[in-house]
Amino acid sequence: MAVTSATRGTFAETRMASRGFSLGRLTGRVGTYAILIAFLVIFLLPFIWIWSSAFKTSQEIGRNPFALPTELRWGNLVEAWTVGHFSEYMLNSAIYCAAIVAGSVAFACLAGYGLSMLPLPGRETVLVLFLLGLTVPFQSVMIPMYYLLRDTHLLETYWAFIIPGIAIRLPFGIFLMRGFFRGLPPELGDAARTDGANEWGVFRQVFLPLSWPGLATLILFQFMWAWNEFAMPLIFVQRDALRPVSLGTMFFFGRFTADRGMIAAGVTLSMIPVVLLYLILQRRFIEGITAGALKS
Amino acid sequence: MTGTTLVAPFVAPSISPARRSWRRYRAGILFVLPALILYLIFMVYPFFRSIYFSFTSWNGVTAVKEWVGLANYRELIGDNLFWLSLQHTVIWVIVGTIAPIAIGMLLAILLWSRPKGFTLFRTFYFMPQVLSAVVIGIIWNWIYNPIFGILNESLDAIGLKDISRGWIGDPDVALYAVLVAAIWATIGLCFVIFLAGLQNVSKDLLEAATIDGANVWQRFWNVTVPQMASVINVVIALLLIWGFSVFDIIFVMTGGGPANATEVLATYTYKEAFTQNNVGYASTLSVVITVISLIASVTFIRLRERQEA
Numbered sequence: 344m345a346v347t348s349a350t351r352g353t354f355a356e357t358r359m360a361s362r363g364f365s366l367g368r369l370t371g372r373v374g375t376y377a378i379l380i381a382f383l384v385i386f387l388l389p390f391i392w393i394w395s396s397a398f399k400t401s402q403e404i405g406r407n408p409f410a411l412p413t414e415l416r417w418g419n420l421v422e423a424w425t426v427g428h429f430s431e432y433m434l435n436s437a438i439y440c441a442a443i444v445a446g447s448v449a450f451a452c453l454a455g456y457g458l459s460m461l462p463l464p465g466r467e468t469v470l471v472l473f474l475l476g477l478t479v480p481f482q483s484v485m486i487p488m489y490y491l492l493r494d495t496h497l498l499e500t501y502w503a504f505i506i507p508g509i510a511i512r513l514p515f516g517i518f519l520m521r522g523f524f525r526g527l528p529p530e531l532g533d534a535a536r537t538d539g540a541n542e543w544g545v546f547r548q549v550f551l552p553l554s555w556p557g558l559a560t561l562i563l564f565q566f567m568w569a570w571n572e573f574a575m576p577l578i579f580v581q582r583d584a585l586r587p588v589s590l591g592t593m594f595f596f597g598r599f600t601a602d603r604g605m606i607a608a609g610v611t612l613s614m615i616p617v618v619l620l621y622l623i624l625q626r627r628f629i630e631g632i633t634a635g636a637l638k639s
Numbered sequence: 640m641t642g643t644t645l646v647a648p649f650v651a652p653s654i655s656p657a658r659r660s661w662r663r664y665r666a667g668i669l670f671v672l673p674a675l676i677l678y679l680i681f682m683v684y685p686f687f688r689s690i691y692f693s694f695t696s697w698n699g700v701t702a703v704k705e706w707v708g709l710a711n712y713r714e715l716i717g718d719n720l721f722w723l724s725l726q727h728t729v730i731w732v733i734v735g736t737i738a739p740i741a742i743g744m745l746l747a748i749l750l751w752s753r754p755k756g757f758t759l760f761r762t763f764y765f766m767p768q769v770l771s772a773v774v775i776g777i778i779w780n781w782i783y784n785p786i787f788g789i790l791n792e793s794l795d796a797i798g799l800k801d802i803s804r805g806w807i808g809d810p811d812v813a814l815y816a817v818l819v820a821a822i823w824a825t826i827g828l829c830f831v832i833f834l835a836g837l838q839n840v841s842k843d844l845l846e847a848a849t850i851d852g853a854n855v856w857q858r859f860w861n862v863t864v865p866q867m868a869s870v871i872n873v874v875i876a877l878l879l880i881w882g883f884s885v886f887d888i889i890f891v892m893t894g895g896g897p898a899n900a901t902e903v904l905a906t907y908t909y910k911e912a913f914t915q916n917n918v919g920y921a922s923t924l925s926v927v928i929t930v931i932s933l934i935a936s937v938t939f940i941r942l943r944e945r946q947e948a
Contacts, residue, residue: 457670
């Protein structure tokens with residue numbers, strides 16, 4: 344496989360690169376790569392297994408689960424999309440994600456700006472209130488949330504996931520955006536203020552255009568969270584027609600347990616958007632995660 | 640005092656103090672208000688309502704919520720399933736915090752000097768982190784499958800057929816089997832954060848320690864770890880908060896079974912609330928989760944402050 348040839352390549356290069364041949368160093372390098380590649384296999388193999396199974400019939404999987412598909416059979420994916428309701432689940436997830444991302448990013452951006460750039464009475468109290476939201480698990484609020492949604496007749500509608508989905512993600516967004524705005528010099532707004540702009544104008548014309556890097560990171564993370572979220576739709580939207588992909592995939596798994604090719608296709612469809620997004624924007628993902636963890 | 644006398648002449652006498660402060664704060668309040676209102680209604684209010692529910696025997700249907708005082712909490716103390724769930728949660732938190740941190744740290748240190756293939760390794764080590772719990776759960780259910788799972792097939796292949804079993808169907812190992820799946824998905828996060836943290840670790844100090852004769856382990860434990868303390872603390876705090884409220888992956892993989900072998904506080908709470916309709920008692924359980932995870936995270940923040948002071 345490609346992995347072994349890569350080992351051989353680095354092995355030879357290491358040998359050439361190391362000035363003064365040292366046996367101890369060489370074995371150290373080889374050992375390091377042995378561990379690194381072993382973990383690469385552990386992390387990557389399940390993906391390859393699922394993706395290749397999606398293109399095989401259940402009989403082919405039964406014969407040799409590890410063999411790569413001999414020909415690309417799209418039948419499983421097509422069937423999962425139509426018979427398995429994935430077209431509906433994907434559409435629902437798109438609706439949920441669009442609404443949750445738009446709402447949580449807009450509110451968090453405004454509040455993050457207000458809490459970092461504008462005078463506010465009781466600012467510390469509000470900050471602590473939002474900070475506690477970062478440590479409160481969903482279980483602490485889910486039961487009354489359910490009855491609140493029931494009493495407002497929002498249960499079993501798209502709103503039942505959208506509204507609490509926005510609310511529960513506010514603390515993360517506010518802290519990310521507040522941290523971002525605090526990195527900008529407040530004096531930037533003064534020129535616009537002397538030109539007679541009000542605070543909304545200052546925000547729109549000066550700070551919002553500067554905040555794109557922060558907003559992009561936030562959009563990415565809110566999207567990934569909304570796409571993957573499971574417990575909230577499980578409890579608040581039980582009708583199949585309203586299920587997002589995460590929940591749909593689970594019921595799909597229950598329905599087609601025996602049909603392995605079909606399940607692999609469903610799982611593949613369900614992870615494609617986030618995995619693609621990650622592979623395209625991986626640097627932003629990783630920088631966002633580390634910045635978020637190290638600053639907070 | 641002097642402030643007021645200095646400012647006073649600049650203010651038109653017709654404007655009252657209330658209106659003056661409204662003008663000063665108007666913009667800030669309007670920016671924060673939409674988020675705050677939503678947050679108060681859908682987070683803060685349910686939070687306190689949970690506590691109120693925990694003192695009632697409500698079943699979710701009746702109009703009246705009968706106040707029962709501490710009865711639910713007394714029931715909790717005698718409830719074996721509660722203690723079992725708590726025990727599983729504690730195991731989950733301990734193993735699920737230590738293992739990804741140890742493995743993530745190992746990988747970060749091995750890739751510290753950015754050897755060839757660095758980006759490739761980093762990309763794929765982190766990739767499981769973007770998956771939903773449902774996808775992770777189904778993938779690992781397959782791996783553990785007693786008939787066609789790769790784990791048993793691999794064990795058979797290397798002559799360890801005796802060990803092979805239906806991993807998540809066996810009450811003795813099910814909890815650990817699910818834990819392994821969760822750890823698999825979490826290592827990437829720890830790894831990436833540690834990798835960033837290592838950038839701030841002084842290589843000069845490490846070289847000095849090498850010259851002084853410190854071995855690899857001593858250098859790691861006495862030089863690297865102290866410089867990484869705050870980063871490690873952040874990761875621990877994150878994993879603690881997630882661990883105490885773990886739900887998704889267990890619900891997907893085992894649903895708390897077999898025979899409650901993987902029941903944790905969150906899955907038990909879910910069942911009591913939404914399948915048994917014991918809303919009062921379920922709220923009591925949820926209050927316990929809240930208190931435990933708040934204590935854990937607050938203790939951690941305190942420890943960290945003390946370390947930094």
